[in-house]
Amino acid sequence: xxxxxxxxxxxxxxxxxxxxxxxxxxxxxxxxxxxxxxxxxxxxxxxxxxxxxxxxxxxxxxxxxxxxxxxxxxxxxxxxxxxxxxxxxxxxxxxxxxxxxxxxxxxxxxxxxxxxxxxxxxxxxxxxxxxxxxxxxxxxxxxxxxxxxxxxxxxxxxxxxxxxxxxxxxxxxxxxxxxxxxxxxxxxxxxxxxxxxxxxxxxxxxxxxxxxxxxxxxxxxxxxxxxxxxxxxxxxxxxxxxxxxxxxxxxxxxxxxxxxxxxxxxxxxxxxxxxxxxxxxxxxxxxxxxxxxxxxxxxxxxxxxxxxxxxxxxxxxxxxxxxxxxxxxxxxxxxxxxxxxxxxxxxxxxxxxxxxxxxxxxxxxxxxxxxxxxxxxxxxxxxxxxxxxxxxxxxxxxxxxxxxxxxxxxxxx
Numbered sequence: 001x002x003x004x005x006x007x008x009x010x011x012x013x014x015x016x017x018x019x020x021x022x023x024x025x026x027x028x029x030x031x032x033x034x035x036x037x038x039x040x041x042x043x044x045x046x047x048x049x050x051x052x053x054x055x056x057x058x059x060x061x062x063x064x065x066x067x068x069x070x071x072x073x074x075x076x077x078x079x080x081x082x083x084x085x086x087x088x089x090x091x092x093x094x095x096x097x098x099x100x101x102x103x104x105x106x107x108x109x110x111x112x113x114x115x116x117x118x119x120x121x122x123x124x125x126x127x128x129x130x131x132x133x134x135x136x137x138x139x140x141x142x143x144x145x146x147x148x149x150x151x152x153x154x155x156x157x158x159x160x161x162x163x164x165x166x167x168x169x170x171x172x173x174x175x176x177x178x179x180x181x182x183x184x185x186x187x188x189x190x191x192x193x194x195x196x197x198x199x200x201x202x203x204x205x206x207x208x209x210x211x212x213x214x215x216x217x218x219x220x221x222x223x224x225x226x227x228x229x230x231x232x233x234x235x236x237x238x239x240x241x242x243x244x245x246x247x248x249x250x251x252x253x254x255x256x257x258x259x260x261x262x263x264x265x266x267x268x269x270x271x272x273x274x275x276x277x278x279x280x281x282x283x284x285x286x287x288x289x290x291x292x293x294x295x296x297x298x299x300x301x302x303x304x305x306x307x308x309x310x311x312x313x314x315x316x317x318x319x320x321x322x323x324x325x326x327x328x329x330x331x332x333x334x335x336x337x338x339x340x341x342x343x344x345x346x347x348x349x350x351x352x353x354x355x356x357x358x359x360x361x362x363x364x365x366x367x368x369x370x371x372x373x374x375x376x377x378x379x380x381x382x383x384x385x386x387x388x389x390x391x392x393x394x395x396x397x398x399x400x401x402x403x404x405x406x407x408x409x410x411x412x413x
Contacts, residue, residue: 001319001354003121004397005039008032009154012200018126021228022152025166025190026202033198036158038396039114042136042222046093048111049103053085061093062102065142100139100213108134108224113393119226122154124319124354127291128228135211137162137221143212146185150176152228153203157195162211162221165192169206175234182206195223205230236286240278249273291318296334296381300390311386312374313356313394320352320382333382340373347373355398356386 010016012028020026030036049059056070073096077087093103109119109132122130137143137160146167167189171182185208195201195211203209213221244250250273255266294317302309314320320333322345329345330337331352340348347368351357362370377383384390394400 001121001124001314002398003118003125004032005035005118005156006121006125008035009156009200013202018128021126021128021154021202022204022230024204025207027191027193028200029196030156030198030200035397036156036197039118039156040108040112040134040158040222040224042159042220044112045103045105045108045134045136045222046090048108049088049093049105050090052111053087054105055086058106059088060104061096062104062144063096063100063141065145097136097138100141102135102137102141102143104133104135106133107131113390114397115224115393117393117397120315120317121354122226122228123317126228127287127318128230129317130229131227133225133227135221135223135225137213139218139220140213140216142214143210146208146210148174148182148185148206148208149203149227150174150205152205152230154226154228155195155201155203155223156226157197157199157221157223159197159222160220161197161216162195162213162223163193163216164195164201164211165209166190166201166203167208169204170208171206173232174206175232195221231287231290236283239286239290240281243281244274244277247273247277288321292321292332293335294318294333299381299384300387301378302385302387308371309374309378309385310360311356311358311391312351312378312383313386313390314352314354314377314382315384316382319354322348331377331382334380336380336382338376338380338382340376344368344373351377351383356391356394356400 008030012030013020013026014028015026055074059074060070061068061073073089073092074086075089076084078084093101097103109115109130115132119130119132143162146165148169168186170184170186171178171180174182190207191201211221211223213219249269255263258266297315297317299315316333318333320331323330323332323337324342325339327342329340329342329348331340331348332338346366347362347370350362350366351359351370351374357374359370359374362368362374374383378385
């Protein structure tokens with residue numbers, strides 16, 4: 001899956017792949033800051049907030065560095081049939097924006113097609129789950145106090161300016177659910193400065209940091225924080241433990257009342273069986289299974305009622321896996337293995353590239369009728385019809401040459 005932001009992040013941070021995630025702090029600037037306004041603007045964020053039913057903690061507002069009570073910026077809107085929805089009080093938000101505040105909206109990728117596709121591209125690139133949280137700060141509003149995140153983040157400054165301070169870790173690889181507390185920030189400052197439009201920063205898990213516009217006067221800051229939740233040895237070990245349920249011996253009660261010799265023998269057996277189970281399900285297997293068992297994402301399915309789809313796009317969280325079986329080929333994704341004739345592989349590769357694909361164009365380029373292939377992939381939740389609304393999430397962020405729908409969409413501007 002080719003995406004301009006992924007390329008821009010790599011160039012800005014002087015990376016040659018996702019293996020640098022979590023390794024060390026990095027800072028740089030994109031050579032194409034125009035991507036920022038394509039991703040998000042302050043008014044587009046506020047438009048999303050206005051048109052959605054939101055609640056805390058997904059949607060929060062801060063003033064003077066303190067979180068405000070939700071009642072100060074949210075209200076229940078009751079329909080004539082008595083349905084109650086939590087909606088933003090846009091008049092109040094306007095007042096807060098004028099005097100200085102920070103507005104936070106988590107998981108914008110669930111509402112905005114451009115951010116949804118961007119997170120998917122980052123997932124295909126990193127092979128980790130990604131979500132994006134957005135932060136709009138106005139005038140000289142203070143930010144959060146020093147804190148650390150339990151995941152790696154890539155921060156993209158989308159507009160305005162904001163001052164940052166980044167420190168190192170005080171505990172190696174801290175976790176949200178951990179054995180010890182991690183409350184004392186270190187004294188050493190790794191980086192401090194001002195993030196400007198187009199700047200990119202990578203903060204590994206556990207690095208303390210804070211951001212603010214205090215004493216900066218008029219202006220604003222809009223940045224997106226892409227969080228990468230990487231798997232750990234704890235995750236793998238928990239997954240292996242779940243596999244133990246398949247063996248009767250692990251489901252049997254532990255021996256509490258036997259002789260010391262019997263209990264020791266029982267313990268030795270379980271230790272050996274656990275070691276064998278870990279060898280049977282190595283880390284590589286866990287990571288591969290995790291990818292292919294991800295469920296399909298929500299997407300529009302019209303079933304051809306409004307006309308047969310002309311373009312489709314793969315909407316899986318991770319790249320589909322191809323498994324060759326002689327004269328057949330399995331496409332493994334969304335916890336399914338879909339079997340096709342092996343000769344269909346060239347067309348399948350294009351349909352499942354992660355970028356929008358025009359069905360007719362794929363058929364001409366490969367000499368394979370791609371229409372039944374595309375229908376099967378859509379029916380199975382691996383691909384989605386490229387509606388105009390979904391197409392909006394790709395425009396300006398990917399190469400549009402392979403999709404007639406995208407070129408048509410561009411022609412409407």
